[in-house]
């Protein structure tokens with residue numbers, strides 16, 4: 001796992017440099033789910049593929065930008081699913097973006113997720129690594145990642161990040177969100193899940209939701225590359241992650257690009273979700 005952590009840190013430094021080069025224009029290709037790729041998406045994907053392609057403990061890698069799984073070392077132990085540059089469309093409006101990793105064993109599914117990590121490229125470059133017991137925050141200083149603290153969620157928080165298109169929300173979801181605002185929660189939503197979730201984790205509490213809705217009944221965020229890695233981070237920080245009913249890491253995966261409705265937050269806020277979604 002140490003060489004994977006080192007590879008994550010090296011990839012982060014190189015992707016930071018790519019973002020600073022500033023070419024956020026569209027490429028003439030699209031990814032496996034039809035999204036138009038930015039040159040940044042492709043360049044970031046190449047960085048990670050090259051770095052992880054040299055690690056003997058890695059058996060397979062799969063990118064959110066691709067449809068095929070690549071075998072690196074058939075004798076390797078770990079399966080890596082990654083989103084090379086989540087929220088890349090926000091670069092040209094100078095908002096924070098991120099990279100997300102899920103580190104699995106045996107199979108790509110929630111039950112086999114052993115560790116996860118994410119990087120936020122913003123005013124600082126922050127890295128959170130979760131080994132399944134603690135979610136540890138590091139910050140890039142003088143080109144080295146320095147440990148800052150273990151992330152700990154309070155039982156409740158102040159912020160809600162409300163994803164998906166509001167006109168498509170189911171009535172019970174809209175009522176839950178309206179009730180939360182009525183009771184004083186503040187909206188914090190940038191459209192980038194990595195900084196939006198990082199804010200709740202660092203500020204110590206709140207709720208991020210990307211629900212199923214009439215336009216996307218299974219939500220938008222992808223299980224392997226986005227939902228499961230953050231679910232582990234939130235659980236290890238003393239919070240949780242559900243799909244509305246159950247622990248999201250228990251949701252079955254049938255295809256590598258499966259999505260899931262997802263709610264990440266402090267325990268009190270997740271109770272609001274369970275009440276709203278379970279009558």
Ligand code: AFP
Nearest residue numbers: 086087088089163164191192193194
């Ligand atoms: P892009 O990668 O296409 O910018 O989408 C970012 C994202 O996957 C995730 O980071 C956000 O939480 C979510 O989409 C925002 O989606 P909505 O714009 O539908 O709220």
